[in-house]
Amino acid sequence: MIQSLALARTSEATRESARTPARPSAAPDRPKMRAEALRAHFGKTEVLKGITLPVESTTVTAIIGPSGCGKSTFIRCLNRMHEVVSGARVAGKVLLDLQDIYAPDVDPVRVRRRVGMVFQKPNPFPTMTIRENVLAGLKLNGLRPKDTEELVERALRQVALWDEVKDVLSRSGTSLSGGQQQRLCIARSLALEPEVLLMDEPCSALDPIATARVEELIHELRERYTIVIVTHNMQQAARVADFTAFFYLGELVEYDRTDVIFTRPSEKKTEDYITGRFG
Amino acid sequence: MALLGAEVNAGDVLFRGVAALFAITIVLVLGAMAIQMWVAARPSIAHSGWRFIVGRDWDPVRDSFGALPFIYGTLVSSLLALGIAVPISLGVAVFLTELAPPWLRSPVSFLVELLAAVPSVIYGLWGIFALAPFLRNHLEPFLGKTLGFLPLFQGPHQGFGMLAGGIILAIMITPTISSVSREVLRAVPDSLREGALALGSTRWEALRHTILPYARSGIVGAIILGLGRALGETMAITMVIGNRTDISVSLFAPGYTMASVIANEFTEATGDVYLGALAEIGLLLFAVTLILNVVARLLVWRVGRAPEGARG
Numbered sequence: 001m002i003q004s005l006a007l008a009r010t011s012e013a014t015r016e017s018a019r020t021p022a023r024p025s026a027a028p029d030r031p032k033m034r035a036e037a038l039r040a041h042f043g044k045t046e047v048l049k050g051i052t053l054p055v056e057s058t059t060v061t062a063i064i065g066p067s068g069c070g071k072s073t074f075i076r077c078l079n080r081m082h083e084v085v086s087g088a089r090v091a092g093k094v095l096l097d098l099q100d101i102y103a104p105d106v107d108p109v110r111v112r113r114r115v116g117m118v119f120q121k122p123n124p125f126p127t128m129t130i131r132e133n134v135l136a137g138l139k140l141n142g143l144r145p146k147d148t149e150e151l152v153e154r155a156l157r158q159v160a161l162w163d164e165v166k167d168v169l170s171r172s173g174t175s176l177s178g179g180q181q182q183r184l185c186i187a188r189s190l191a192l193e194p195e196v197l198l199m200d201e202p203c204s205a206l207d208p209i210a211t212a213r214v215e216e217l218i219h220e221l222r223e224r225y226t227i228v229i230v231t232h233n234m235q236q237a238a239r240v241a242d243f244t245a246f247f248y249l250g251e252l253v254e255y256d257r258t259d260v261i262f263t264r265p266s267e268k269k270t271e272d273y274i275t276g277r278f279g
Numbered sequence: 280m281a282l283l284g285a286e287v288n289a290g291d292v293l294f295r296g297v298a299a300l301f302a303i304t305i306v307l308v309l310g311a312m313a314i315q316m317w318v319a320a321r322p323s324i325a326h327s328g329w330r331f332i333v334g335r336d337w338d339p340v341r342d343s344f345g346a347l348p349f350i351y352g353t354l355v356s357s358l359l360a361l362g363i364a365v366p367i368s369l370g371v372a373v374f375l376t377e378l379a380p381p382w383l384r385s386p387v388s389f390l391v392e393l394l395a396a397v398p399s400v401i402y403g404l405w406g407i408f409a410l411a412p413f414l415r416n417h418l419e420p421f422l423g424k425t426l427g428f429l430p431l432f433q434g435p436h437q438g439f440g441m442l443a444g445g446i447i448l449a450i451m452i453t454p455t456i457s458s459v460s461r462e463v464l465r466a467v468p469d470s471l472r473e474g475a476l477a478l479g480s481t482r483w484e485a486l487r488h489t490i491l492p493y494a495r496s497g498i499v500g501a502i503i504l505g506l507g508r509a510l511g512e513t514m515a516i517t518m519v520i521g522n523r524t525d526i527s528v529s530l531f532a533p534g535y536t537m538a539s540v541i542a543n544e545f546t547e548a549t550g551d552v553y554l555g556a557l558a559e560i561g562l563l564l565f566a567v568t569l570i571l572n573v574v575a576r577l578l579v580w581r582v583g584r585a586p587e588g589a590r591g
Contacts, residue, residue, distance in 0.1 A: 192479065
């Protein structure tokens, strides 16, 4: 199953990159994901107040906004992780390839397999070795691929971690530095060959050098994956994202190409935020 | 100003002294008990030597003291109790931390912990009037019919015996194991849970491959605390185990435990050697439970400290 997904996605990716060489100048014909009137609650508090937002295929979409604006909640809704917390509810639609992931017959486990997630704080499994961490997604799903060594190497090379850890693969995942741990977590997600990768402030716990490496990585992954990244760092959004959405108090204020958002925003609120007048 | 400082200091010194005194008292009491039992046991140690631990014959009239049946009874009934209580307790702990809706968590944990508050003589009475007849008339015939090819389930159905003892102990240690395991599972960081779920695992897969391995040493600690309680339990098990100085493979047969023999025979023990023999049993039991509890504490501590640093 993994294999066939991989095949489907690669061919799509090549088609895409043939048509749009470096940077998608305009929105491709159909978005990979799309939130429609998405509302999210924690208990009685409404955290997202009806968000409608596309996520274009094989691009990087950044979600920016001040603390508490619902940006993390939003991406947690994209792979049904929001509902994991008790008291959390979601209403509205999220389409993945035109299929609503909140439809009653959809298994959240399947959604999460296709839409991977990287968290704010690196969370490698401490009871597993580096190798086992990379393979964790497969193991957790009961898959036993034959060429595990190759798979581990490929996933770790994708995140540029292979050369650093190839001799210590059987050490604990938590023995690495913070930046390495985060790249390990990204490798762990990539090993499952997701179609979309959600990143919830993936650099907030990292130093500037590690941050630069992760950003470089996002740049490379964009070729093959659809990425949504939440960041409180506007420079980061400007550096890595093709599209940027600005959230404020649970509402989508503005969504456009990143260069437009950062040079000619149409909303006063957006301009105030990116020029540092609040937030 | 110097006077003021001195006064504050005096109060502090007094406070520290009193607190330290109370703390030391515990250590002294523990030490005194160990020494007292050792002294009381000396006649028996001199009389029986190693035969005390390996001998099977317990006949105070002929001054023959072999404590093996009691050691056997204590170990078997406690292990049987663990075999029953561990799966149940883990199920309770996992349900309460991972699966139950929040409104159900507190009432259920409260009820489980209430089990620990029931006096053990009540369990004993329940064992005599409800459990033993049930075992004799229903469970033991059933086990004999279905699993009777095993030596464990052969022999007459008496109700009172090792099986009844094990079941009573299991009920009594379930609160201990489940509440400690629940705390241990609660200490597992949410980020691990979410990490596993975000990789597309089911709750069960996340539990089995990430949460339980992380909590493993703490759960082992919980089990050992339960075992410690089972080893030392006296009243309830004395009322249902049958109290016969015998070593029988069958769980239907009556047995005896170390704690029970001390409670039953102490008042009628005459002579230094007889008293010493009971004290020596006490000393053995004391040592075993103490060691088990220390091990359990160490294991629980290990999981409490987050293994952030290098491991493996």
